[in-house]
Each structure stands twice: as C-alpha cells, then as structure tokens.
Amino acid sequence: MTRLRGPVDLLRWAANPTGTVFVLLAVIFAWIFVLNDAFFAGPSFMAFLKQAAPLMVLAAGQYFVIVSGNFDLSVGALVGAQVVIAARLIDGEESRTVPVLLVMVGFGLLVGLVNGLITTVLKVQSFITTLGMLLVLFGAIRLWTGGAPTGGLSESFRTAGRMGIEGVPVLGQIPWAVIIMVAVGAGAILLMRTGFGRILMASGDNERAAGLAGARVDAARIAAFLLSGLSATIAGILIGGYAGVSAQVGDGLEFTVITAVVLGGVVLGGGRGSVLAAMAGALAIEALFSLFNQMALPATLRPTVQGAIIIAAVAYAARRRARPGSTAPHVSATANPS
Amino acid sequence: MTAPPVLDARGIDKAFLGVPVLSSVDLRIEQGEVHALVGENGAGKSTLMKILAGVHTADAGTIELGGRAVSFTHPLQAQRAGVATVFQEFNLLPELTVAENVHLGREPRRRGRIDRRAMAAATADLLADLGVDDLAPAAKVGSLSVAHQQITEIAKALSQGADLICMDEPTAALADAEVALLYRLVERLREKGVAVLYVSHRLREIFDLCDRITVLKDGRLVQCVDTADITPDDLVTAMVGRRIEAAFPERLPGTETGDVRLKVTGGGNARIDGVDLEVRAGEIVGLAGLQGSGRTEIAEAVFGIRPFTRGTVAVDGDVRRITSPRKAIKAGLALVTEDRKAEGLALNQSVRANARMVLDANAHLRSRRRLDRIPQILSGLDLVSRGDDQEVRYLSGGNQQKVVVAKWLAAEPGVIVLDEPTRGIDVGAKHRLYTQIRALAAEGLAVLLIASELIEVIGLADRIVVLHEGRIAGELPGGATEQEVMAYATGRRSTEDPA
Incomplete structure (x- = not known):
C-alpha cells in the first residue's frame, strides 16, 4: 500500500479497490450507529467481533489461495467436516480434546495438500478441484455420520469459540476468538512480507516471470492451499465452539468468504490486493448482515445480497483496471514451455 | 495491350x-x-x-x-x-x-x-x-x-x-x-x-x-x-545496405578477458544442434542470425527452459545439468528474456518487489548485503520512477527493462544472457544499456548477447557467433561487416565451405 502524503493521496487510496473496503466499512458502521448506537458499546461490539472472527480467519486463508491465482471452494465443507469430526471423535470426553485438535489440524492440512497437488501437478483448474473436494467432503461426512452428526464437543474445545478474557474494563470480555483472529491476521501480514509472500504474489501476477526467476511456483501455490486448509480448521474450531454441532455448519461459507475477499479488493486471478483488506472485507460482510438485523430485514436476503456484492465488486475492480493508460494488457498466464 | x-x-x-x-x-x-x-x-x-x-x-x-x-x-x-x-x-x-x-x-x-x-x-x-x-x-x-x-x-x-x-x-x-x-x-x-x-x-x-x-x-x-x-x-x-554507424561505447579500460565462464559442447535439442560455444569472463559474445535461426532457443537451452538433450554445459569449469531456470540460477546464470512483459516482470508489483524477485525466489541468494545493494543497482541503471513502491506497469519500456536487468544483477551472476535487451526501448535508454553491458563485462561477467539488430551485435560483441537453421554457421570477430554476418546467416557461407 502506498504511503499517504496528503488529501489527494487519501482520496486516491479510498478510490482504489483495496482502500474502498475501509470506506465501505466506515459507511456501514455509521449507518448501524444511526440506527442503534448501543451496538458500539464495548460488550456488544466485542460480541459482534467474536461472531465475525471465523469469517475473517477464513478470509486470510482464502486470500493466500486467491492471490496466488487460484480459488478454494472447499473451505465451507471443510469447516463443516471439521466440526462433525470433532464432535464424533471427542464425544464429550475432555481428555480427548487435544489429540482431536491435532487430528483436525492434520486433516485440514491434508485437504489443502490434496487440493494443491491436484491443481498444480495434475493441472486441474482450482475451481474444479476444490468444487470436487467440496462435494467429496460433503458426501463423506454425511455417509460417515449417517445424516445427523453424533457425539458432542467437550467444554474445553468450546472455550476458543465461546469464552474470553473476562472483566476487562469498558469491553467486558475480550473473546479468545478475537485474539485468535488478530493473531492470524498479524501472522498473515508478516508472512506476506517474507520472500514466500512476495513469490506467492508474483506467481499470481505472472507465473512465467516468477518461474524464470527461479521461483518454485507450484510449491508456493500448494503452500497457499495448506494455509487455506489450516485457516478452515481454525474457523471450524471457532464456529464449533460458538454455535455447536449441526449438519449445516459451514454450508455456503465458501461463497461468503470469496465475496468477502473480493470486496476487500483482492483481484480474482491473483497478484493483487492485501490480506488486511481481505479480512476487512469479511468484517464488512458481517457488519452488513448486522445492519440487516438492525433493519429487521429477513436473513433469507443474504445470498442475494452476497451475489450482488460479488458481481459489483469485481465489476468495480475491472473498470478501474481497464481505465485507459492505467494498465498494460493483462498477460496471459498460460505461457508454458511446451 | x-x-x-x-x-x-x-x-x-x-x-x-x-x-x-x-x-x-x-x-x-x-x-x-x-x-x-x-x-x-x-x-x-x-x-x-x-x-x-x-x-x-x-x-x-x-x-x-x-x-x-x-x-x-x-x-x-x-x-x-x-x-x-x-x-x-x-x-x-x-x-x-x-x-x-x-x-x-x-x-x-x-x-x-x-x-x-x-x-x-x-x-x-x-x-x-x-x-x-x-x-x-x-x-x-x-x-x-x-x-x-x-x-x-x-x-x-x-x-x-x-x-x-x-x-x-x-x-x-x-x-x-x-x-x-x-x-x-x-x-x-x-x-x-x-x-x-x-x-x-x-x-x-x-x-x-x-x-x-x-x-x-x-x-x-x-x-x-x-x-x-x-x-x-x-x-x-x-x-x-549502408547505414550510419551508431555510436557504441568502447570496451572499457581494464576489461580483461579471463577464464571460460560458460562452455557449451555439442549442445542440441529438438530445435538446435551441434552448438559449441564459449564465453569468457569479461567477454561479450554476440549471437546473430535471422528469425527462427535458433538464437533464442540457445538462450533457453542454456538457461534450462527447454534444456539441451545432448551435449554438456559447464559453468566456471564445472559441468552442470541445467534442467530448469532454478538450476541455471544456482549455477550462476542470469537470463534477460526477450519479452519483458510476459516473462520478465510481475507488472502489478512494485519496482522493489520485482527487483528482489530473484533473491526472494532463491533462498540461497537472499542475504542482507544483496538486498541492501538493490537501490544502488537501480540508481546505477538510472532508473526513473516515482519511487521503489511504484508498480512497474506504469514505467516506460526502457525503465521496465532496467528493472529486469536490476533483478538479475541483484543475484550477482557470473554469466548473463541478454535476449533482445533493447527491444522496444528508446534510443537514450538503449545507449544507457549498451554502456551497462560494457560495464558488466568489465566487472568480469561473461555476456552472451542476442540481438536481431545486427548493428548491435557488431557494435558490442567481441566475437560474433552466427546461426543458420539451428546450427552455428560461422564465427566472426567483433566489428565484422553486416555483409559478412548476413552471408553466414542466410546460409550463403558456412564454416564447412572451403574459404
């Protein structure tokens, strides 16, 4: 992100797709404030953040995949699978919590690895790979559980999603979910500043140039899928803790998170956007849904709004990039030595 | 009628x-x-x-x-x-x-x-x-x-x-x-x-x-x-035809032709054959030839993009199996590709991100010292930009090319292959680049220069290797006439002909 040097730069920043999301977020918050200023009281705002945390964590994971030039549609199903796996394996036993958490991390990484290998080694478009993975997970979980999730989560498992540091002045409770989300965000920002992060970005921008510079483009992309699988695991732990076990956990989350990332100005196809903006996009989506609640609009409106946002955000970004003189013709990413 | x-x-x-x-x-x-x-x-x-x-x-x-x-x-x-x-x-x-x-x-x-x-x-x-x-x-x-x-x-x-x-x-x-x-x-x-x-x-x-x-x-x-x-x-x-001689910078004083840094022996693949090529430290070797004669193919083979399937490549005396750009970089090679937009730059990234791309991509090259040298390299090339965080797509062709060159110089290679380095850049930037190529040779790099503008090869190279249909047709000293080069390039003459 460019450093700001004056009001003109500020305006320019606000108009670029990365800056726009922060402006949008401010507008939504202002609107909520007008309707209900109590929303911003410490405890209620913390509760809102707690609810938004899983989507923000998922947005960070999805960001890595999108910025490297792919998609991960399997995250919603993976979140659902993780919650169901946790309930079934823990089955209410406190002592099983930690081993099961390790199993979940392993499973999340495995799904990411499979997605990554199929996409890079077999050269299946990630859209198809992860759509397939979504269906495989969805079906396998239902087969395994016979349709309804069984077992139960332990109290300590649910701590991360439900509890927090109590008795904090003004805020009341600082939820663990918020702390985890902030840690994930900070980690993601730092990771994007490393050589790995820069190569990931360059691979999404021009994989041929990155490859000729000696980058292991495929390895970087597989790593992005691993990070996405890991973020879905964390999100699953938070959602399971917060909302408990049901067969519908995670349904449709992949679309919400892609909407969020796109709203954050991250360009589909890769090479552009910041992880902070992607997470802000997730926060903006959650804020928008809260606004709908405040306005007493039906929750069934959400998918329609999400659809409209994803089209509008991509169209907006495309228009800005297509302005004469602002950009060189997009370089095809299919230039392969053959 | x-x-x-x-x-x-x-x-x-x-x-x-x-x-x-x-x-x-x-x-x-x-x-x-x-x-x-x-x-x-x-x-x-x-x-x-x-x-x-x-x-x-x-x-x-x-x-x-x-x-x-x-x-x-x-x-x-x-x-x-x-x-x-x-x-x-x-x-x-x-x-x-x-x-x-x-x-x-x-x-x-x-x-x-x-x-x-x-x-x-x-x-x-x-x-x-x-x-x-x-x-x-x-x-x-x-x-x-x-x-x-x-x-x-x-x-x-x-x-x-x-x-x-x-x-x-x-x-x-x-x-x-x-x-x-x-x-x-x-x-x-x-x-x-x-x-x-x-x-x-x-x-x-x-x-x-x-x-x-x-x-x-x-x-x-x-x-x-x-x-x-x-x-x-x-x-x-x-x-x-006759052309007004463009001014090419002279070989810099103190440039010494040293040991062989790049040596290809009997190199060949589906597109080229019988390539014997030697570039010494401090030497600029020009590859000339008509379109499709195998110039770029040699560069790509040397750099492991479409590797040689026959013959050997030695860098600084060690025989290397270069089967990917990554291995080429490890051996100390650099390649400034012909098409900088498609192959050289991540256009949406900043000058800085592009200039350090080779270092970022190759952990063994990444060091504080090399990273710290990048601003010096960029200013040494007279890069004109609004700052290191400007996206390279906003730069002119000449300045983009400087970023590509900087990216490779940051890796401190021993051999640099330049494929049409002046394509599509203006005269002033061209001249600056010529001087830079001379300076690289003076620093002891081995330079392999490919250009379809014959005058560039003639004006810069110490030796000219002329290709015809995927094979080396002949070799000429620097300063040879265009007629001599074209005679080999069009197949009129070849080394097999009696002189």
Whole structure:
C-alpha cells in the first residue's frame, strides 16, 4: 500500500479497490450507529467481533489461495467436516480434546495438500478441484455420520469459540476468538512480507516471470492451499465452539468468504490486493448482515445480497483496471514451455 | 495491350503507434510471376504482406488488383478479391478433412445439404491439378504432415479463385524432401498463371524459384530487380545496405578477458544442434542470425527452459545439468528474456518487489548485503520512477527493462544472457544499456548477447557467433561487416565451405 502524503493521496487510496473496503466499512458502521448506537458499546461490539472472527480467519486463508491465482471452494465443507469430526471423535470426553485438535489440524492440512497437488501437478483448474473436494467432503461426512452428526464437543474445545478474557474494563470480555483472529491476521501480514509472500504474489501476477526467476511456483501455490486448509480448521474450531454441532455448519461459507475477499479488493486471478483488506472485507460482510438485523430485514436476503456484492465488486475492480493508460494488457498466464 | 499486373501497390505507408514501419513502398507483381520479397528482420516484409492480406490497413498509398483499385479493411475482403495468404501458422481446422477445409464456408450443396461427394471430387481434381497424388481429400487435417497441411492451404487458396498467393517463409517448417514438393507446387502455380509472393530468408530458394526480387530495408524499397540481374552477394548487400554507424561505447579500460565462464559442447535439442560455444569472463559474445535461426532457443537451452538433450554445459569449469531456470540460477546464470512483459516482470508489483524477485525466489541468494545493494543497482541503471513502491506497469519500456536487468544483477551472476535487451526501448535508454553491458563485462561477467539488430551485435560483441537453421554457421570477430554476418546467416557461407 502506498504511503499517504496528503488529501489527494487519501482520496486516491479510498478510490482504489483495496482502500474502498475501509470506506465501505466506515459507511456501514455509521449507518448501524444511526440506527442503534448501543451496538458500539464495548460488550456488544466485542460480541459482534467474536461472531465475525471465523469469517475473517477464513478470509486470510482464502486470500493466500486467491492471490496466488487460484480459488478454494472447499473451505465451507471443510469447516463443516471439521466440526462433525470433532464432535464424533471427542464425544464429550475432555481428555480427548487435544489429540482431536491435532487430528483436525492434520486433516485440514491434508485437504489443502490434496487440493494443491491436484491443481498444480495434475493441472486441474482450482475451481474444479476444490468444487470436487467440496462435494467429496460433503458426501463423506454425511455417509460417515449417517445424516445427523453424533457425539458432542467437550467444554474445553468450546472455550476458543465461546469464552474470553473476562472483566476487562469498558469491553467486558475480550473473546479468545478475537485474539485468535488478530493473531492470524498479524501472522498473515508478516508472512506476506517474507520472500514466500512476495513469490506467492508474483506467481499470481505472472507465473512465467516468477518461474524464470527461479521461483518454485507450484510449491508456493500448494503452500497457499495448506494455509487455506489450516485457516478452515481454525474457523471450524471457532464456529464449533460458538454455535455447536449441526449438519449445516459451514454450508455456503465458501461463497461468503470469496465475496468477502473480493470486496476487500483482492483481484480474482491473483497478484493483487492485501490480506488486511481481505479480512476487512469479511468484517464488512458481517457488519452488513448486522445492519440487516438492525433493519429487521429477513436473513433469507443474504445470498442475494452476497451475489450482488460479488458481481459489483469485481465489476468495480475491472473498470478501474481497464481505465485507459492505467494498465498494460493483462498477460496471459498460460505461457508454458511446451 | 498487355494484361494489367496482378498486384500494383504504390506508395504504401504504415506506422504503428507513430513508428513508421513502411514508407512509400511499391510492389508490382505480374500474372504468373513468382516474386520474392526479402529484407532483414524488421524491414517491413510481414507488415506489407499483412496489408495485402487485409489484416492491416495501409495509412497511405494505393493498391490495384488486376487494374482495379481496392482497399481492404478485413481479411475476407482480400480473400474475395483474389489474394490468399499462407501464413506460417496455418489457418486450418485440424478436426476437419482436407476437403472440408478447402471448401470451408463455401461447401457445395444439394437440396440444402452439404454435398460431400461433390466436395471430395472437387478437392481431388484440385489436388490432381496441382500434381499432388498422395493426399486424400478425406484425410483429417490434424493428422497430416506440415507439408501436406501447407498443400491444403494452397489448394484452399486456389479453390477460392486466388490470383495471388502470398507465402510467408513457406519452407521454414519443411524437411528437405518436402521443399522439393513445394518447388513443384510453385512451378505448377506459375504454369496456371497464378502469381506468388514469396517471402523468405533463404537465398537459394529465391534464386531457384523467383522471377523478380523486391528488397526492403528499414521499411523502404531498396530495389526491385530481375533475379537474372543480381548475384546472391549483391542481394545480401542490398538487404543490409549502408547505414550510419551508431555510436557504441568502447570496451572499457581494464576489461580483461579471463577464464571460460560458460562452455557449451555439442549442445542440441529438438530445435538446435551441434552448438559449441564459449564465453569468457569479461567477454561479450554476440549471437546473430535471422528469425527462427535458433538464437533464442540457445538462450533457453542454456538457461534450462527447454534444456539441451545432448551435449554438456559447464559453468566456471564445472559441468552442470541445467534442467530448469532454478538450476541455471544456482549455477550462476542470469537470463534477460526477450519479452519483458510476459516473462520478465510481475507488472502489478512494485519496482522493489520485482527487483528482489530473484533473491526472494532463491533462498540461497537472499542475504542482507544483496538486498541492501538493490537501490544502488537501480540508481546505477538510472532508473526513473516515482519511487521503489511504484508498480512497474506504469514505467516506460526502457525503465521496465532496467528493472529486469536490476533483478538479475541483484543475484550477482557470473554469466548473463541478454535476449533482445533493447527491444522496444528508446534510443537514450538503449545507449544507457549498451554502456551497462560494457560495464558488466568489465566487472568480469561473461555476456552472451542476442540481438536481431545486427548493428548491435557488431557494435558490442567481441566475437560474433552466427546461426543458420539451428546450427552455428560461422564465427566472426567483433566489428565484422553486416555483409559478412548476413552471408553466414542466410546460409550463403558456412564454416564447412572451403574459404
């Protein structure tokens, strides 16, 4: 992100797709404030953040995949699978919590690895790979559980999603979910500043140039899928803790998170956007849904709004990039030595 | 009164983005004539041909076909007016048969349905008329050899009633035996009164086949002569012409030619063969050759993009198996590619991100010291930008190229391969880059320079290796004349010839 040097730069920043999301977020918050200023009281705002945390964590994971030039549609199903796996394996036993958490991390990484290998080694478009993975997970979980999730989560498992540091002045409770989300965000920002992060970005921008510079483009992309699988695991732990076990956990989350990332100005196809903006996009989506609640609009409106946002955000970004003189013709990413 | 010429183009001008590519070029082709169009790379041959094919529209000038003034804005108009073009990339549908391709869009019909029998019969007649007896009208085009696909293109042109067939480097992809077939085909066309515009680099074919020759140079008509009135050597001189010597920086004082840093022995793959090449520390070796002669292919093989399948590559005395760019970088090589936008830069990333890309991508190269040197390297190249965080897509071509060069210098390579480093950059930036190349040699790098502008190779290289059809045709000292280089490049001379 460019450093700001004056009001003109500020305006320019606000108009670029990365800056726009922060402006949008401010507008939504202002609107909520007008309707209900109590929303911003410490405890209620913390509760809102707690609810938004899983989507923000998922947005960070999805960001890595999108910025490297792919998609991960399997995250919603993976979140659902993780919650169901946790309930079934823990089955209410406190002592099983930690081993099961390790199993979940392993499973999340495995799904990411499979997605990554199929996409890079077999050269299946990630859209198809992860759509397939979504269906495989969805079906396998239902087969395994016979349709309804069984077992139960332990109290300590649910701590991360439900509890927090109590008795904090003004805020009341600082939820663990918020702390985890902030840690994930900070980690993601730092990771994007490393050589790995820069190569990931360059691979999404021009994989041929990155490859000729000696980058292991495929390895970087597989790593992005691993990070996405890991973020879905964390999100699953938070959602399971917060909302408990049901067969519908995670349904449709992949679309919400892609909407969020796109709203954050991250360009589909890769090479552009910041992880902070992607997470802000997730926060903006959650804020928008809260606004709908405040306005007493039906929750069934959400998918329609999400659809409209994803089209509008991509169209907006495309228009800005297509302005004469602002950009060189997009370089095809299919230039392969053959 | 004699028949009007098949083609009479006069005063053709064409510029791209303000850069003139053709300036008042005339081209006149008589009925049944085989007419050669020759010139160096960038002389404007392709542009002229594309204007005749309706792909480009001339900015000025007139074109008459058979005495009728025409103006094309679309390839279909040229086709209908009787001008057919056989490009190097054929315009055929691989899943259809020869007959279907020949009649594409004009299929004979009976009661509203395509009459396949009539179509096959018409195609068979056409092929028989051309003297081709080993091509079945029902064969699927995708399964044919290049030569047979070319015949299909020519048959298609004839069935469209072409009076003039333009052929762009028609023998480039043909084996020797197939060239003979093409010769027969061209003779047959001449007998039928169909004119041929034959664009080729290969002097032998031109002298074997063509009645007259039009020579272009730097977008201008040099001359149009009867083949009988010119010798191959004079033709080469006409193509190269006399040019004002551009000022190239001298070899820097203190530049010493040291040990061999890059040595290729017997290198070859599907596109090149028998490559023996040596570049010493402090030396600039130029690779010259016409388009398709294997210059870029050698660069790509050395750098592991399309590796050598035969022979060995040694860097600083150690034999290396370079099978990927990553391994090439590990061996201390760098490659500034020909197409900086497609291959050199991540355009949406900042100057800084691009300049450190090689270091970021190769952990063994990443060190604080190398990273800290990047600003120095950039300013040493006189990069003009709004700052290191400016996205490179906003930079001019010359400045973009400086970022590409900086990216490689940051890795402190021992051998740098420069493939068309000055393509599309302005004169001032070119000169700056020449000086930089000299400076690299002075620092002890081995430089392998590829340029289609002969003058660049001649002006900069200490030695010039000339390629012809994927092989090294000869080697010349720096400062050789363009005629000498072209003699090797066009296959007029080779080291196997008695001197």
